[in-house]
Amino acid sequence: MESRYNPTAIEEKWQKTWAEQGLDKTPTEKDKPKFYALSMFPYPSGNLHMGHVRNYTITDVIARVYRMQGYRVLHPMGWDAFGLPAENAAIKKGIHPAKWTYSNIAQMRSELKRLGLSYDWDCELATCSPDYYKWTQWIFLQFFQAGLAYQKEAAVNWDPVDQTVLANEQVDSEGRSWRSGAIVEKKKLRQWFLKITDYAEQLLQDLDKLPGWPDRVKSMQANWIGKSVGAYLEFPIVGMDEKIGVFTTRPDTVFGVSYIVLAPEHPLTPKVTTSDNKEKIETFIKEVASQSELERTAEDKPKRGIPTGGTAINPFTGEEIPIWIADYVLYEYGTGAVMGVPAHDVRDFKFATEQNLPIKVVITPAESAEEQITEAYTEPGIMINSGxxxxxxxxxxxxxxxxxxxxxxxxxxxxxxxxRDWLISRQRYWGAPIPVIHCPKCGIVPVPESELPVVLPENVEFSGRGPSPLAQLGEWVNVPCPSCGTAAKRETDTMDTFIDSSWYYLRFTDAKNEKQVFDSGKTNDWMPVDQYVGGIEHAILHLLYSRFFTKVLRDCKLLNFDEPFNRLLTQGMVQGLTYTNPKKSGNAKYIPSALVNPNDPKDPETGEPLEISYQTMSKSKYNGVAPEDVINKYGADTARMFILFKAPPEKDLEWDDADVEGQFRFLNRVWSLITEYSETTPAKTQKGELSKAEKDLRRAIHTAIDEISKDLEGDYQLNTAVSEMMKLSNALKDATCKNSAVYTEGIETLILLLAPFAPHIAEELWQMIGNQESVHKQTWPKLDESALEVDEITLVIQINGKTRGTIQAPANLDKQGLEKYARESDAAKRYLEEGKEPKKVIVVPGKLVNFVI
RNA sequence: GCCCUUGUAGCCCAAUCGGAAAGAGGCGCUUCGCUUAGAACGAAGAGGUUGCUGGUUCGACUCCAGUCAGGGGCACCA
Structure with a gap:
C-alpha cells in the first residue's frame, strides 16, 4: 500500500492504462443523449501555456461530468496549424513551416496528455494537413459558386510587418494588427472577399437564439455589425443628370438640410467641382489621402472641409444647397455622402458653425419653439418649417x-x-491556397473538385521580402485553364487562417472522412456544440466567422441548424505576478521574478523599488509559469484543482504559488482520509435506524451532491464545486460514525464527485477502496432528497424585520403552524403586547416569522 | 459619447425566490499542540459601514434610480 500521495507515479500509470483501455473514445451507440464539449483549438506555437491549461481543464471537467451523467460525449482536440509564426520561423531559422509546425504539435500533444484531458485523439486534426485543407478549399468553392466569394479592388489594411493584408476584424480600434501590433496602412489592392454582409441581419437577429452566450460577447457582435435604420435620399445636382445619394437615420430633419458633404474620395467629387475650385479641391484630396485612418478619425480634431462650388437641390424644398467635401465623411460607410443638418446633428452643427453655413431649425421640443439654438437638438420633437x-x-x-x-x-x-465584407486573401505561403485559376479567356475558373486539394508546393524559398513565395514558383503558378486549356495562372494568395477555424468543429464530427467534407448525418447528430469554451479575444473574430459559415453551409443544405455554438463560456485570463520598475519604460520595465526578492522588491540593476501587479502572463513580462514545472512539482491534478478553484471560470485568475500549495494540501488530506478508510473494515450495509451522527453525515453527503450538481448546471461554478468537496472532506474527517455504512457512502461519493476534477487521484483512490472498474465509468452520485430533510429547524423571530430571537421548531409545520409556534416564543411575547394583534405577520417557511407591529 | 461587465474580511472568492446579527472554501496572519528547531501536520482565533447616496419593502449584498472606481467593446458610422 502506497502510504504517501505521489502524483507523478499515479498520473503516469493511469494515463497509460486509460489509453490502453480506450476510455476516452467517442461512443458510437445512439441510445444516449449527445453532448459535444469543445475547447477552442490552439495554434501550435511551441509549448502549452497556462491559458491553454485553464481552457482545456474547464472543458474537460464538463465533458467528464456529462459522461458520468449518462451522455455520449464528443470531446475532440486539434490544431489551428496554418499561420504566420511558422513562416516567420522559416525565414529566421530556415526551418520549413511544416516541419516547425508538426514538431510543435508533437510537443504540445504530449503536454496535453500529461494533463489527463479526456480527448478522443482519434478525431485529431490539423488545419495544415492536405486531408483537412482539401475541404477548406472545397468549402471556398461552395461560397464561390453561391456568389459569396468575389474579388475586388479596394482600399485594404496592409500590415507592413507581416507583409500581408488583414480583415477589418483583425485591426483593433487603435489601427493595429491583432497579430503583429503594427499600425496598418491603407493600400489599394485587388483582393478576395467573402460576402458576410449578406448575412448581417441574420447574424444580428440570431444572437437572440443564444441565451447561453455571455451578454458581453453578444453586445460586442451587435456593435460590430452596427445596424442603423434610416433612409436613402437622392439630391439632384444642379446642371447635371446625376444625383447624390445619401444615407440618413434622420429623414425627419430633411427640411433642415443646408448643404451636402461628399467624402473626398467620392467619384462625384471631381464632377461637381467647378473649374475655379479645382486646384484647391485637388490639394485638399491629396492632404486627406496622406493622413492615416487614425489621424483622420481622431477625436476633437477640427472638421476640415471646403466647398466644391457645385450645387444640389433639396428635393423636398426645391432649395439650392452647396456641395462640400470634408474629411469627416468616410467613403467606406453608407453612400460616402451625407446631408448636412446642423440644427439636429452634433457634427453638422460644429462643421456649420466653423464654416459659417446656415443653421435651420426643423425639430423643436414640444413645449418651446425657439429658432435660435446654441447646440444641436438631437432629441425627437415636433416638426416645424417642414411644409x-x-x-x-x-x-x-x-x-x-x-x-x-x-x-x-x-x-x-x-x-x-x-x-464590411470579409477580406480573406493573404500574400503568404503557410495557408490553404485559394483554389482558382486565372485564365486570360475565361476569367476566374474554379479548380475542379476532382483536382482538390491544391497542394502547397514544398520546395519554396523564404526570404521574407517581395511577393508571396508561391508567386515566385513559375512551375506551380503556370497551369492550363481547366475549362479551355489556354495557358493560365494559379491564384497565389492563400486563405486567412480564420477560414480554417470557421468549420473545424464540424469536421470533428467526422474527422476521417476522405470522400466528403463531412457526413451531414453525423454532423447534424453531434452539432451544435453544446458547450464551447475559449478566450474572449475571439468574441468577434472567430465566433462571428463561424456563425457566418454555419449559416452559409446550412443554406447549401449541408447542415440543419442555424447556430454552431449553443452555450459559450469565455474563460478569464491567467495572470502572473509582475514586477515593474516605474522609472523604466517599454519592455525594460518588466523585471524577471527570479531576480527579485519578493519580500523587498528592488530592481537588481539600479536598486529602485518595484511595483507589483498581476498581468496576463507573457514572455515579455517575465511573469509566466510553465505548466510543465507545476505538473512536475505537484502533479496535473493539483494544477487542475487550483485553476478551477481559484476564480470562477469567466473571471481573470491570479496565479499564486501559495494557493497551488493549498490545493496540493487538500488532495493530500483526501489521500490520507481515504487511505485510512481503506485500512478499516466498515459496515457494508446499514442496519436499522440511522443515528443522529449518521443522519448529519448523510445530510452533508447529499448536500455536496446537490450543490455540486447545481454548480455544474449551465453556468459552471467550478470554484464553488471544489469548495463543496472540501466541505464534504471536512465533514468526513470530523465524522463520529466512521464504521458506519453511511461513512462508506461518503467516501465513495467524495471520490466520484472529485473524479471529473482530479481524475488521476480519484481513480487511484477508487481502486484502493476495492473497485475494479474505472471511476470514470461510474454514474454521477444521485441525490436522495430525503437525506436533506431535517427534523427541526431554527426559526428566526423578527419584529418589524429585525431579528429578536430564535427558536427551534419542527420542520414539518405549515405557515399557520409556524406562526402559532412563533407567537408562543419568548421573543414574540416580549414584543407583542397582550391582546394586541400585530398589523401583519409574514411567514417564510423554513426560515422566519416576522411580526409587524 | 453609447453599450456590456465587476466592486463583499489583508488577499482570492461564497451567500438559492429579497429573509438571522453577511461567510462556505482557500491563502495569509495570531495563539496553542507536536518538534531540539523549523517545515509539514493538528487545534483554536482575530478580522466588515457589502464602493457611495437615495428609493421600493415588514425586511436589501440581492430590486430600482443616481453616483464613484476598475475591466472590456463600439465610436466624426451620417
Whole structure:
C-alpha cells in the first residue's frame, strides 16, 4: 500500500492504462443523449501555456461530468496549424513551416496528455494537413459558386510587418494588427472577399437564439455589425443628370438640410467641382489621402472641409444647397455622402458653425419653439418649417418622410450596417491556397473538385521580402485553364487562417472522412456544440466567422441548424505576478521574478523599488509559469484543482504559488482520509435506524451532491464545486460514525464527485477502496432528497424585520403552524403586547416569522 | 459619447425566490499542540459601514434610480 500521495507515479500509470483501455473514445451507440464539449483549438506555437491549461481543464471537467451523467460525449482536440509564426520561423531559422509546425504539435500533444484531458485523439486534426485543407478549399468553392466569394479592388489594411493584408476584424480600434501590433496602412489592392454582409441581419437577429452566450460577447457582435435604420435620399445636382445619394437615420430633419458633404474620395467629387475650385479641391484630396485612418478619425480634431462650388437641390424644398467635401465623411460607410443638418446633428452643427453655413431649425421640443439654438437638438420633437409635415411628431415623421420620398421617387427606407465584407486573401505561403485559376479567356475558373486539394508546393524559398513565395514558383503558378486549356495562372494568395477555424468543429464530427467534407448525418447528430469554451479575444473574430459559415453551409443544405455554438463560456485570463520598475519604460520595465526578492522588491540593476501587479502572463513580462514545472512539482491534478478553484471560470485568475500549495494540501488530506478508510473494515450495509451522527453525515453527503450538481448546471461554478468537496472532506474527517455504512457512502461519493476534477487521484483512490472498474465509468452520485430533510429547524423571530430571537421548531409545520409556534416564543411575547394583534405577520417557511407591529 | 461587465474580511472568492446579527472554501496572519528547531501536520482565533447616496419593502449584498472606481467593446458610422 502506497502510504504517501505521489502524483507523478499515479498520473503516469493511469494515463497509460486509460489509453490502453480506450476510455476516452467517442461512443458510437445512439441510445444516449449527445453532448459535444469543445475547447477552442490552439495554434501550435511551441509549448502549452497556462491559458491553454485553464481552457482545456474547464472543458474537460464538463465533458467528464456529462459522461458520468449518462451522455455520449464528443470531446475532440486539434490544431489551428496554418499561420504566420511558422513562416516567420522559416525565414529566421530556415526551418520549413511544416516541419516547425508538426514538431510543435508533437510537443504540445504530449503536454496535453500529461494533463489527463479526456480527448478522443482519434478525431485529431490539423488545419495544415492536405486531408483537412482539401475541404477548406472545397468549402471556398461552395461560397464561390453561391456568389459569396468575389474579388475586388479596394482600399485594404496592409500590415507592413507581416507583409500581408488583414480583415477589418483583425485591426483593433487603435489601427493595429491583432497579430503583429503594427499600425496598418491603407493600400489599394485587388483582393478576395467573402460576402458576410449578406448575412448581417441574420447574424444580428440570431444572437437572440443564444441565451447561453455571455451578454458581453453578444453586445460586442451587435456593435460590430452596427445596424442603423434610416433612409436613402437622392439630391439632384444642379446642371447635371446625376444625383447624390445619401444615407440618413434622420429623414425627419430633411427640411433642415443646408448643404451636402461628399467624402473626398467620392467619384462625384471631381464632377461637381467647378473649374475655379479645382486646384484647391485637388490639394485638399491629396492632404486627406496622406493622413492615416487614425489621424483622420481622431477625436476633437477640427472638421476640415471646403466647398466644391457645385450645387444640389433639396428635393423636398426645391432649395439650392452647396456641395462640400470634408474629411469627416468616410467613403467606406453608407453612400460616402451625407446631408448636412446642423440644427439636429452634433457634427453638422460644429462643421456649420466653423464654416459659417446656415443653421435651420426643423425639430423643436414640444413645449418651446425657439429658432435660435446654441447646440444641436438631437432629441425627437415636433416638426416645424417642414411644409406639409409641420406639427407632426418627429418619430412618426421619419416614416412619413420616407413614404413621401418613395412616392415621389427620390428616396426609400434603407438599413445600413457597419459590417464590411470579409477580406480573406493573404500574400503568404503557410495557408490553404485559394483554389482558382486565372485564365486570360475565361476569367476566374474554379479548380475542379476532382483536382482538390491544391497542394502547397514544398520546395519554396523564404526570404521574407517581395511577393508571396508561391508567386515566385513559375512551375506551380503556370497551369492550363481547366475549362479551355489556354495557358493560365494559379491564384497565389492563400486563405486567412480564420477560414480554417470557421468549420473545424464540424469536421470533428467526422474527422476521417476522405470522400466528403463531412457526413451531414453525423454532423447534424453531434452539432451544435453544446458547450464551447475559449478566450474572449475571439468574441468577434472567430465566433462571428463561424456563425457566418454555419449559416452559409446550412443554406447549401449541408447542415440543419442555424447556430454552431449553443452555450459559450469565455474563460478569464491567467495572470502572473509582475514586477515593474516605474522609472523604466517599454519592455525594460518588466523585471524577471527570479531576480527579485519578493519580500523587498528592488530592481537588481539600479536598486529602485518595484511595483507589483498581476498581468496576463507573457514572455515579455517575465511573469509566466510553465505548466510543465507545476505538473512536475505537484502533479496535473493539483494544477487542475487550483485553476478551477481559484476564480470562477469567466473571471481573470491570479496565479499564486501559495494557493497551488493549498490545493496540493487538500488532495493530500483526501489521500490520507481515504487511505485510512481503506485500512478499516466498515459496515457494508446499514442496519436499522440511522443515528443522529449518521443522519448529519448523510445530510452533508447529499448536500455536496446537490450543490455540486447545481454548480455544474449551465453556468459552471467550478470554484464553488471544489469548495463543496472540501466541505464534504471536512465533514468526513470530523465524522463520529466512521464504521458506519453511511461513512462508506461518503467516501465513495467524495471520490466520484472529485473524479471529473482530479481524475488521476480519484481513480487511484477508487481502486484502493476495492473497485475494479474505472471511476470514470461510474454514474454521477444521485441525490436522495430525503437525506436533506431535517427534523427541526431554527426559526428566526423578527419584529418589524429585525431579528429578536430564535427558536427551534419542527420542520414539518405549515405557515399557520409556524406562526402559532412563533407567537408562543419568548421573543414574540416580549414584543407583542397582550391582546394586541400585530398589523401583519409574514411567514417564510423554513426560515422566519416576522411580526409587524 | 453609447453599450456590456465587476466592486463583499489583508488577499482570492461564497451567500438559492429579497429573509438571522453577511461567510462556505482557500491563502495569509495570531495563539496553542507536536518538534531540539523549523517545515509539514493538528487545534483554536482575530478580522466588515457589502464602493457611495437615495428609493421600493415588514425586511436589501440581492430590486430600482443616481453616483464613484476598475475591466472590456463600439465610436466624426451620417
Amino acid at each position: 406639409d409635415f409641420n406639427g407632426m411628431n418627429s418619430t412618426e415623421g421619419k416614416q412619413a418622410v420616407i413614404d413621401y420620398a418613395e412616392k415621389q421617387g427620390f428616396g426609400k427606407a434603407r438599413i445600413q450596417y457597419r459590417l
